Amino acid sequence: MAKPDSDKPTAGGAEGGERSDFIREAVREHMRTGRFGGRVQTRFPPEPNGYLHIGHAKALSIDFGIAEDFGGKCNLRFDDTNPVKEDDEYVEAIKHDVRWLGYDWEDRLYFGSDFFEQMYDYAVELIEKGLAYIDDQSPDQIRETRGTLTAPGKNSPCRDRAPAENLDLFKRMRAGEFPDGSRVLRAKIDMAHPNVNMRDPVMYRILHAEHHRTGEKWCIYPMYDWAHGLEDSIEGVTHSLCDLDYENHRPLYDWFIDAINKGRPEPIHHPQQIEFSRLNITYTVLSKRKLLTLVEDGHVTGWDDPRMPTLCGLRRRGYTPEAIRDFLKRIGVAKYSGINDIALLEHCIREDLNKTAPRVMAVLRPLRVVIENYPEDQVEELDAINNPEDLSTGTRKVPFSRVLYIERDDFMEDPPRKFFRLAPGREVRLRYAYYITCTGVVKDEKTGEIVELRCTYDPATRGGDAPDGRKVKATMHWVSASHAIDADVRLYDHLFTKEDPDDTPEGQDFTANLNPHSLELVTGCKLEPGLAQAKPGDRFQFERLGYFCADSDSTDERQVFNRTVTLKDTWAKVRKAEK
């Protein structure tokens, strides 16, 4: 399906959906004029040399999204033209991430290396037409004679080699007669071209390396610029969507196809490349090189560290595919290279999880509370709502007893004006339980640290409502001390302290802006007992704190949770404003 010749105008959604951006507009115009026979075919072309990150997800959402909007198809194609960097391990990881995000390439999985033979034949055609030549210069010589951005380059002494000799040399290159780096095949374009990419670019280099798919079959490998457009052409891709980096390369891709088609009875398919700006997010780096540095230098624990913007990192952090796709939809597509506020991503995950994550009570920094007038051995099972945004998820029972834990932050001995929570003599509500009043503070004699609160409860307020209608200013979460389970919780914050991590003093790199507090490990947390059943990947809202995701590091004795994102916190804002 959607092969070059199945040119049936695409049905349903062929209007291009309700979304409007400059690419969809162009495709719509192509549909109107019949440019590609009413066909839309895209592709997502990662190189299998690393893990996908949210920037790739933007490309994914454009490639698959536009195909879907116009009733077309999107291929998954691995661009594997550099055997020394690529590996099967990445192929599998990438496929997994693409599927996780919710995109389906069906049976259209391709590898650039599947087309090596065809590309070789095209190269032979160019040589025969005198449009490509073998250059014996060294890499250094080629670089030196390329010229600069403002000065033209110089012709290679090999440039006017006869086609027959070029062909012979090219065949011998393939046959393995020459060592790595000794020769290359170059396109014969123009060494004085103002676009440096057009100064006789290298098409093939000699690389005696084992390829993850073709093994030892080849010892010459096509350069990306030569291969990429041909892969698109062979697959019948109508719209080659890519980021702005390749804008200056488009004339070259067009030149290659035109050169192949020159004098050819059956011209090969000529895709239309359209470039969009890549994703930038505040407090984040999104380049493979920088992400690799973070991993290799141990600034994070790995590619799936929950602070990483990789898809595996975001997944472990607790992000949902829905939230990521929603974010990508909201930021749109354009050519302007701006920077997106990470707050929007956080908004998207909150919005998703608010509707879907079960609420539970978890005390991160426990403060012991004894309800003095509550019977010593009594335990009550109280009803708690699982999700007030989705009552169909029902209720659960949580145990209440004489000794509880509350959050240390929820008590202040000497509270400022706007602090609504517990304080000496003050009454608050324990969620789904009772009103309690603080009657005493127990301190460590040596350190002065508060170790326990003494409180009384009002039995008439069971469930959290006062029959006399009296109000409290705060409702707090809690757990029963004897029933709670233990957990470690990882609190994550932005990986960098600057919106633009590259904004550094002279001589320093982006790692100078690493946030030393991007991970805070909190041990000895107390969770409501039901959480013992949580499985890695399960997401919850810890009431009043944020959204958390059970981590694979959890053991039978101790659950481990990662904080996906905090709840919006106006109290934190108030405190910050008063500082």
Added chain:
RNA sequence: UACCCGGUGGUGUAAUUGGUAACACACCAGGUUUUGGUCCUGGCAUUCCUGGUUCAAGUCCAGGCCGGGUAGCCA
């Protein structure tokens, strides 16, 4: 001082393709609330500049200013 591409609020996008600036996030101010969450209401831009065409310009034209990218046998 070469070539390519951009410029609409704090941020990212929109504007029936020439008809009087919209949406979201952020921020600020209120309301509701058994989560200081959610939800609701209100506030927040003379579209980089200067000229021109036009009844009418964010949209078209000219010049300028500013920003990004480009010199791998990487992709």
